[in-house]
Structure formats: C-alpha cells, structure tokens
Amino acid sequence: MAFRTASVVALGFVVGPALWLIVGVIARAVPHWRWNVLTTVPLGNGGGLENALLGTLVIMAGVLVLAGTVGVLAGIHFAELARPKRNGRAGSSSLRVASEVLSGFPSIVLGYVGYVALCVGLHWGFSLLPALLILSLMVVPYIAKSTESALRQVPTSYREGADALGMATGYALRKVVIRSAMPGIVTGVLIALSIAGGETAPLLYTAGITNSLPSSALVHQPIAYLTYYVWTDYNQPSAQAHNLSYDAALILIVLVLILLVSARVIVYRTQRHSESRR
Amino acid sequence: MVDEVMRSTQRPEVIDATLAALDPDRDRPPSVMEVDSLTLRFGEKTILSDVSVAFPRGTVTALIGPTGSGKSTFLRTLNRMNDRVSGFRHDGDVTLDGVSVWAPHQDLLSVRRRVGMLFQRPNPFPMSIRDNVVAGVKAHGIAKGRQLDVVAETRLREVGLWDAVKDRLGESPFRLSGGQQQLLCLARALAVGPEMLLLDEPTSSLDPGSTESVENLMRQLTPALTLIVVTHNLGQARRVSQSTILFYDGRLIEHGATSELFDAPRDPRTQRYVNGLMG
Numbered sequence: 169m170a171f172r173t174a175s176v177v178a179l180g181f182v183v184g185p186a187l188w189l190i191v192g193v194i195a196r197a198v199p200h201w202r203w204n205v206l207t208t209v210p211l212g213n214g215g216g217l218e219n220a221l222l223g224t225l226v227i228m229a230g231v232l233v234l235a236g237t238v239g240v241l242a243g244i245h246f247a248e249l250a251r252p253k254r255n256g257r258a259g260s261s262s263l264r265v266a267s268e269v270l271s272g273f274p275s276i277v278l279g280y281v282g283y284v285a286l287c288v289g290l291h292w293g294f295s296l297l298p299a300l301l302i303l304s305l306m307v308v309p310y311i312a313k314s315t316e317s318a319l320r321q322v323p324t325s326y327r328e329g330a331d332a333l334g335m336a337t338g339y340a341l342r343k344v345v346i347r348s349a350m351p352g353i354v355t356g357v358l359i360a361l362s363i364a365g366g367e368t369a370p371l372l373y374t375a376g377i378t379n380s381l382p383s384s385a386l387v388h389q390p391i392a393y394l395t396y397y398v399w400t401d402y403n404q405p406s407a408q409a410h411n412l413s414y415d416a417a418l419i420l421i422v423l424v425l426i427l428l429v430s431a432r433v434i435v436y437r438t439q440r441h442s443e444s445r446r
Numbered sequence: 447m448v449d450e451v452m453r454s455t456q457r458p459e460v461i462d463a464t465l466a467a468l469d470p471d472r473d474r475p476p477s478v479m480e481v482d483s484l485t486l487r488f489g490e491k492t493i494l495s496d497v498s499v500a501f502p503r504g505t506v507t508a509l510i511g512p513t514g515s516g517k518s519t520f521l522r523t524l525n526r527m528n529d530r531v532s533g534f535r536h537d538g539d540v541t542l543d544g545v546s547v548w549a550p551h552q553d554l555l556s557v558r559r560r561v562g563m564l565f566q567r568p569n570p571f572p573m574s575i576r577d578n579v580v581a582g583v584k585a586h587g588i589a590k591g592r593q594l595d596v597v598a599e600t601r602l603r604e605v606g607l608w609d610a611v612k613d614r615l616g617e618s619p620f621r622l623s624g625g626q627q628q629l630l631c632l633a634r635a636l637a638v639g640p641e642m643l644l645l646d647e648p649t650s651s652l653d654p655g656s657t658e659s660v661e662n663l664m665r666q667l668t669p670a671l672t673l674i675v676v677t678h679n680l681g682q683a684r685r686v687s688q689s690t691i692l693f694y695d696g697r698l699i700e701h702g703a704t705s706e707l708f709d710a711p712r713d714p715r716t717q718r719y720v721n722g723l724m725g
C-alpha cells in the first residue's frame with residue numbers, strides 16, 4: 169500500500185510538470201492562435217513562423233538521416249561485430265564513456281566549438297551543415313548506446329535459433345535480431361530527434377537565424393528554428409512577440425507529440441509478432 | 447497383382463539388390479556422423495573426455511545421463527554451436543558424411559543446414575507463423591515467392607499443425623501453445639531439408655499429449671533423417687530410440703541397443719541410472 173502511494177506520488181512528479189507545461193502552453197497559445205502563423209514569415213514584432221517551422225523540420229530530417237544512420241550503425245557495430253569470439257564486451261565501454269562525456273558536455277560549448285571550427289575555420293558561415301554536424305555529434309552517442317543496449321537485450325534463443333538453421337550472421341541480424349530490437353532503436357532515435365528539435369544554444373552558434381525560408385544551400389545560408397523564437401520573443405516587451413513565443417512552443421510540442429505517436433506506430437507495426445504481445 | 451508378378455519373376459535377393467542399387471545413400475558411409483575421440487574444453491575445464499561414437503543413417507539415438515554430464519555440450523558440438531563459446535577448444539574430430547565439420551573447406555552454414563537442431567524451450571522467431579516456417583528456406587534461397595506458401599503448408603502438415611494454424615498463418619507464433627510452438631520449430635527445422643536433427647530435451651516443457659505427438663513425429667522422420675535426442679525421460683528413450691548412449695561426467699559410459707542398455711546394462715553406473723537410483 170505504501171509502495172502504491174509512493175508510486176502514485178512519483179508518477180505525479182513526472183507527469184505533473186509535463187502536463188502543467190503542455191496545458192500552460194496550450195492555454196496561452198490557443199486563444200490567439202491564427203493559422204497563418206504557419207504560412208507567413210516574421211515581420212517586425214509580428215508575422216508568422218513558417219521559416220522557423222520549416223527550418224526545424226529540415227534540421228530534424230537532417231539529424232534523422234545523419235545521426236540516425238551513423239548512430240544505429242555504430243550501435244550495431246558495438247553490439248554485434250566488435251563482440252570478440254570470447255563473449256567479451258570490447259567497445260561497449262568506450263562507447264559508454266564517449267556517450268557520457270558528450271551528454272555531460274554543455275551543448276553551448278559544443279556549439280561554440282562548431283562555430284570556431286566549422287563556421288569560421290572552414291568558412292561555412294552560419295548555415296545548415298555545421299548545425300547538423302554539431303547536433304549529430306551530440307546525439308550520435310545516445311543513439312548508438314540505445315541501439316547497442318536494445319540489441320543486447322534480444323533473447324539468445326533467437327540468435328541460437330537462427331544459427332541452428334544455418335543463417336549467416338548478417339542475415340540473422342537483419343531478419344531476426346534487429347527486428348526484435350526495433351522498439352529500443354526507434355525510441356532512441358526519436359528521443360534523439362526531439363533533443364535535436366529542442367536545442368537552442370548550439371544552433372545559435374552554428375545555424376544563425378534568418379527571416380527567410382530554408383533553401384537547398386548546406387553552407388553560407390543561415391537557417392531559422394522554432395526554439396529561437398520561443399526564447400527571443402518571450403523576452404520582447406510586445407504582446408505580439410509574446411504570442412509568437414507561445415505559438416513556437418506549441419508547434420514544438422505538437423512536433424514532439426507527432427514524433428512520439430509515429431514511434432508508437434512503428435513499434436506496434438514491427439512488434440505485431442513479438443513475444444510480449446500475445 | 448503386382449506382388450504376384452514380382453514374386454513369380456524375382457527372388458527376394460534380387461529385389462533386395464535392386465532396392466539397394468536405388469538407395470540414394472549407397473555410396474555414402476553407413477554412419478551419417480562419426481565422433482572420433484572428442485575431448486572438449488571450455489577454458490581450463492574439461493567438459494567431454496574422449497568420446498567416440500557413430501550415428502547410423504536413419505536411426506534414432508537417445509542420449510541420457512545425469513544433469514551436467516555434458517549431453518547438451520556434446521550435442522551442440524555436432525553442429526558447431528559451441529565454436530563461439532569463450533575458451534572453446536577441442537581435440538578429436540566430428541565427421542559428417544566422412545568430412546570433418548571443422549574442415550577448412552567445410553561450409554559452416556551448410557553444416558548447420560544439414561544438421562538441424564531443436565531446443566529445450568520452443569524458440570519461434572518474432573514473426574508470423576508462416577514466416578517462421580520458411581525463415582531458413584528464405585535464408586538459404588531454397589525457395590521464393592509463391593513456393594514459400596507451398597513449403598509452409600507442406601511442413602506444417604508434416605508436423606500435424608496445419609489444421610490448427612491454417613487460418614492464422616499471419617499471426618504471432620507466441621499465441622500458440624507450448625507444444626504447438628515446438629512443432630512449429632520442428633517444421634522450421636525440417637523446411638531446410640536437414641539430414642540430421644539434434645533434439646535437446648525437446649519435450650521437457652510439454653504436456654503428455656504434445657510429447658506424444660513429438661515422439662510420433664520422431665518415429666516418422668526416420669529413416670529419412672537421423673535423429674539424436676537428449677532426454678531425461680527414460681520412457682521416451684525406450685519408446686523412440688534404437689540405440690542409447692549414457693553420458694556420465696563428460697564420458698561416454700555405455701552405448702548399445704536401447705533394449706539391451708536398459709534391460710542388461712553392462713556398466714554399474716548405467717545400471718543405477720536406468721533404475722532411477724541416480725539423478
């Protein structure tokens with residue numbers, strides 16, 4: 169009974185602030201919501217957030233492709249291929265260290281490093297590519313680590329079953345092992361994506377900001393993102409700017425919710441035949 | 447009619463000789479697998495000492511012995527499932543049709559395709575029932591497309607599961623009963639066309655009814671296949687096998703015709719074991 173109460177209280181501590189946050193943003197954003205926020209660019213203190221919405225989507229897509237590929241492959245490498253004959257755990261500890269160091273690293277410092285090395289050093293200026301590289305650097309270890317641990321949790325009996333049928337290791341990995349690790353992998357990638365979508369500091373240093381819509385240019389072209397407006401417009405004196413700040417927050421929350429829902433859908437679709445879902 | 451013609455024109459020896467000439471296995475060694483003074487270590491620990499035994503084609507051999515005597519380890523060595531265990535070393539040899547399973551030109555994947563395995567706990571893959579049956583077939587490129595449906599149906603019928611699952615081929619295998627899951631794993635193993643099946647306590651997690659269907663199947667699978675079955679169920683060993691091997695502490699203590707080994711054991715340890723006086 170005491171345990172139950174404690175659990176409920178603990179759950180309250182987790183869910184409470186999240187609900188408070190979501191409800192607070194919705195309550196402040198919805199009353200003045202205009203759909204043209206999505207289709208106009210900022211103008212003075214007003215206008216819309218089309219540039220930032222598209223910019224954030226482009227950044228998330230870029231991180232998905234870049235960090236998703238690198239991170240998942242690295243995770244597979246550490247869980248499956250770097251595993252030596254003698255059941256050791258080579259690599260996994262260095263991965264853990266890398267991931268802990270990088271996640272403990274203030275993101276603004278990474279942003280600054282990106283600014284000095286990429287924007288200035290390589291003369292790329294404020295632009296998409298340095299932003300993607302820095303955000304990916306932040307989340308690749310996270311994705312790799314969650315992929316690795318998801319793969320390690322795949323029951324030995326699946327691998328043995330595949331071995332006993334004479335499946336090649338790579339084939340078994342693709343057809344049996346990864347499939348059963350999919351929820352963990354997908355969840356890791358999506359959390360990484362929402363981290364990337366929610367970052368401000370490293371983007372301030374690498375992406376810059378602009379009122380124009382994203383172009384196809386990878387370098388020499390600043391790109392906008394929602395978190396910039398959440399922050400700056402909140403600190404503006406005008407009510408119009410405040411409203412935009414809440415609109416940006418609302419759009420971000422909706423994006424994250426869409427991510428979470430798609431994660432559930434993917435997990436559901438890949439786990440239709442899983443042992444836990446009977 | 448045919449019988450009469452046969453009898454009038456041919457004597458039994460001639461028929462035997464004709465049949466023998468038709469036997470696809472006539473040029474192969476009489477034993478599908480031979481184990482020659484196999485000693486196996488995991489690190490410093492010796493698990494199997496000097497085991498020699500031959501498995502005649504088309505027979506069922508039962509492998510019995512107290513827990514920890516090395517039965518599973520022995521079985522897993524035959525299809526090289528132990529190769530990757532840490533500290534694995536072996537002396538002696540295991541040959542499949544006269545060729546060492548560890549020979550450099552021997553293809554590990556084809557050894558495993560030819561020597562199938564069924565585990566103590568049913569281990570279907572997390573995919574649909576149909577995909578489970580054809581998983582190995584696809585991996586080896588034995589069949590594809592519509593042929594896979596035919597393979598799935600044939601194998602499911604072979605193990606007597608077809609009627610129970612024909613309307614739910616796309617569903618999860620984990621909704622099947624334990625016995626049905628084990629039969630599904632058997633269908634999956636049979637689908638790749640093995641010559642041998644290694645069964646490690648295949649019925650120990652099953653109820654008597656399912657156990658009986660698995661045992662019946664084992665009898666039907668010979669002489670097309672050669673089976674080795676590890677079991678703690680002495681009744682099962684008597685029911686399904688022609689010969690029996692007793693392992694004790696990593697050594698092969700006794701090997702003989704099942705009825706002899708049970709009714710007239712030579713070694714006192716065998717005597718105690720088959721009389722239930724030893725775990």
Ligand SMILES: Nc1ncnc2c1ncn2[C@@H]1O[C@H](COP(=O)(O)OP(=O)(O)OP(=O)(O)O)[C@@H](O)[C@H]1O
Pocket residue numbers: 488491493511512513514515516517518519520531532
């Ligand atoms: N991977 C391993 N590393 C080290 N020792 C092992 C390993 N696998 C098995 N052993 C040891 O080998 C011995 C034989 O084990 P094995 O599983 O073959 O016995 P078994 O006859 O199958 O027993 P049971 O009837 O309980 O299944 C045991 O002492 C066990 O501890």
Ligand SMILES: [Mg+2]
Pocket residue numbers: 517518519646
């Ligand atoms: Mg065992």
